Structure formats: structure tokens, C-alpha cells
Amino acid sequence: MSLPKSLSMNRFLALVPVAVLLLAGCGGDTCSSSAAEAELLPSSCTLAPNTTATIQVQLCAKCSDSSPACTGEFVNDQIELDPTFQQCQANAGCAETGCAISNSLVTCSVTTPASEGPVTVVAGSTLLTGTVNIAESGGTSCTL
8 A cells, every 4th residue: 555645745845845944954064173284383583481472373374274363282391382274165166275374473371480491392293393492581482
């Protein structure tokens, strides 16, 4: 025994609005955060101890990357910087790859250690390393 065609069509028509609502909820573009590759770290920098400081990092951006951001913390005797980009679906088909975007300088905020001396800085998805010096005469920011 088979169901009448009208019953199966009614089920189909009832599902169409649900599917439309689900697709509309995605919006025109979806973005996700992904780890960024650091291209350059400050070559010479002195920061004051036990202060909130900023370190600017040049990132290697692709044309699909936007909105760089960065967090940092002092962990295991080193400053660890975690830069990220938003990667948006609307830019997924762009032709450029590699370090194509030049405006990808990001500022990372971090609390410096209380003790003085050189500190290793690790940044990005490729764990690029650099060094900053912690000293009383230091400032609160490093720039390239």
C-alpha cells in the first residue's frame, strides 16, 4: 500500500520553509578565526618589567585573510603571542597566495615578566622566535 501523492507533497512543502530559514541564518558570508603566520618580529626592543606592554608583529597574510588580532602571555619563561586572522568564505576564491597583503601589522598585548633580562618571544603558527630585553629603562611597546 502506498501513500497518496498529496501526502508526500505536503511533507515536502512543509520542509521547504525550514530549509530556507536554515540557509538564511548563515548570512551572506561566514568567517572563522585561524592562526596567523608571523613574518617579522621586533629585532631589538626593551620593555619595562611587570607592565602591560604591546608588541607589534608583521604577519604573513593571504588575500583571504582579514581583521588581524593578537593575544599574548608570559608562559614557561617566554612571551607567547597568538596572532589570528578572520578567513571569510566570500574571499575563499581569491587568486593571491603567500604573503600577498602588506597591511597586516598586528598589535599584541602582553604582561611582561617581573624579572629583568632577555626573554624569548614566540609568535604565530610557525613559531617564529625573537628576543626582547626586560629592563627598568624599558618602554611599554615594541614597534618594527
